[in-house]
Amino acid sequence: MFENLQERLGKTLKNISGRGRLTEDNIKDTLREVRMAFLEADVALPVVREFVKQVKERAVGIEVTKSLSPGQVFIKIVREELEKAMGEANEELSLNAQPPAVVMMAGLQGAGKTTSVGKLAKFLKERKKKSVLVVSADVYRPAAIKQLETLATEVDVEFFPSDISQKPVDIATAAISHAKKKFIDVVLVDTAGRLHVDSDMMDEIKALHHAINPIETLFVVDAMTGQDAANTAKAFDEALPLTGVILTKTDGDARGGAALSIRHITGKPIKFMGVGEHTDALEPFHPDRIASRILGMGDVLSLIEEVEMKVDKEQAAKVAQKVFKGDGFTLDDFADQLKQMKNMGGMMSMLDKLPGMQNIPDAVKGQMGDKTFIQMEAIISSMTKKERARPEIIKGSRKKRIAAGSGTQVQEINKLLKQFTQMQKMMKKMKGKGGMQKMMRGMKGMLPPGMMGGGGPKF
Template identity: 90%
Template sequence: MFENLQERLGKTLKNISGRGRLTEDNIKDTLREVRMALLEADVALPVVRDFVKVVKERAVGVEVTKSLSPGQVFVKIVRQELEKAMGEANEELNLNAQPPAVIMMAGLQGAGKTTSVAKLAKFLTERKKKSVLVVSADVYRPAAIKQLETLATEVKVEFFPSDISQKPIDIANNAISHAKRKFIDVVIVDTAGRLHVDSNMMDEIKALHSAVKPIETLFVVDAMTGQDAANTAKAFDEALPLTGVILTKTDGDARGGAALSIRHITGKPIKFMGVGERTDALEPFHPDRIASRILGMGDVLSLIEEVEMKVDKEQAAKVANKVLKGDDFTLEDFADQLKQMKNMGGMMSMLDKLPGMSNLPDAVKNQMGDKSFIQMEAIISSMTMKERLRPDIIKGSRKKRIASGSGTQVQDVNKLLKQFTQMQKMMKKMKGKGGMMKMMRGMKNMMPPGMLGGPKF
């Protein structure tokens, strides 16, 4: 997400950040570029106008002219205003209600509403330690009810059955009564979506809202619809007292217009964003971290949180102890590392959260993409256990068999073995005194020229 905006703003702000003095002229040129970058990212025009106006007022003011590094202060102002546009801080769900706390999900068909119900249920059970019941009040699509039942089983939460012969209000009330009897903390109600906003849909959802009185009414919207997402959210907000927004499919949106427009147009906070298809691919929306990401400053806090949640610490400790004891790092261990990274959304998902990664050449990014990971996993899976434990025995005929079994070429097998050998050498450097520093130096030499202190040629 935000790739286009990140690239465009990155170039523009880099030019001004080194300036010793800011003038009306160079601020004007930079602001024109900022304005164009936001418009190209499909940010709504009123949002762009207000953003540029405030940045200009602050940039020509005292805080910049008195600074020793005006260019850097200008970048800081842009960052602060990006945060403000998106809501400044993460707003958590309000679950302070007599149990069960009812959450109602609204949105258009195809926005990812039912999937978001499951993701939110998983988030609440795993991170907030709540018991959750999910129910579908979508009586127009039998497939939606079945889909939610399947997802509920996958995320291990209780599903309350419903069918198309019932009324949505009856379904929701029955589910809430059941949750009260079983002392369940949260009930998430999935509602019917339509292809567009219409009066019948709004009347029905208003009646349902009045009947169940949810403590949270979340609007689910597809990030890829850009500023239209903000306009649809506004139409829903006029009919329902929305408490927040879940922005879906952000991993497929390179622009980011929806994220920068919704808060300004609706006044409602984005509480979560969907970052992939997996049921754990839901992240709390932190405007400060997103602003850092847009400006190429990374999002290390989110990366740390992700490592805490998704990395198998026992397995990681086992590999670390093995290496420190002097045992060889094997291809079996390498395969485990690949699985751990896959659980975190792949290498690019991790790198996106590190500062300066937007400057990586496309050729390097392609080498670290999901396709590359899938290919490496396939190659290792095609090896025998003996080959994984002793890669030195993998010669000509074995390489051909592995390539054939994994649907790859012999040169792909060679490439993987070369990468593995480099990693093995790096791991060996960890042994003994000053091992970690040696390993870091080894990593630095493997980096592309000029990146993170890598060799400059």
């Protein structure tokens, strides 16, 4: 998300960051560029106007003129105003109610409502240690009921059955009653979507809301619809007392207009964002971290949280133990590392959260996608146990066999073996006194300029 805005703002703010003095003229030029960047990112016009007005007021004020580095203070102001536009801080779900806490999901058809119910159920179960029941009140799409049942099985939460002959209010009240008897903490109610906002749909969802009185009413909206997402959210907010928004498909949205517009237009916080198709691809929305990402400063806190949750610590400890003992780093260990990275959404998902990533050329980014990971895993899987333990024996005929088995070319086998050798060397540097520092120095040379504070090769 935000690739286009990040690139455009990066160039604009770079021009002003080194200025020793800010005048109304050079601020005016920069803000014109910022305005254009926002409009191209499909941010709603009232949001753009308010943002530019606030930045201008603060930038020509005493805050900047008395500073020793006005350009840097200007960027700080832009960052703070970005945070303000998106809500300043993450707002968690309010689940402080007599159990079960009822959460109702609303939104248009195709926004990813049912998938978001599955993701949120997993989030609450694993991160908040809550018992969860999910129920579908979508009596217009039997497939939606079946989809939710499949998701409930996948994330291991309770599913309350329903069918198209029932009324939405009856389904939801029966599910809540069942949850009370079973002492379940949270009930997630999936509702019917439509292809557009219509009065019948709104009347039905209002009646359902009145009957179940949820503690949270979340509007699920597709980030790729840009500022239209904010307008649809406003229409729903006028009909329902929304408490927050889940922004879906943010991994496919290069602009970011929805994220920057929704809070301003509806006054409701974005509580979560969907960052992929898997059931664990749901992240709490932190405006401060998103502002950092937009300005190319990375989001290291989210990366650390992801590592904490998704990395198999036992497996990582085993590999570390092996390396420190001097038993070496094998291709099996390498394959395990690839799987762990895949669990975290792939290399690009991780690297996007690191500072300075906008400096990496597209050609280099192309070599870090999921396709590369799948190919590398296929190559390693096509090797024998002996070859994985002793890659130095992989010569001509073996390379041809591995290439044929993995559907790749011999040059791809060579490339993987070269990458593995580099990683092996880095792992060896970890042994002994000052090992970690040596390894970090080795990595520094392999990274692009601006990352880890060092100069790498110019791509």
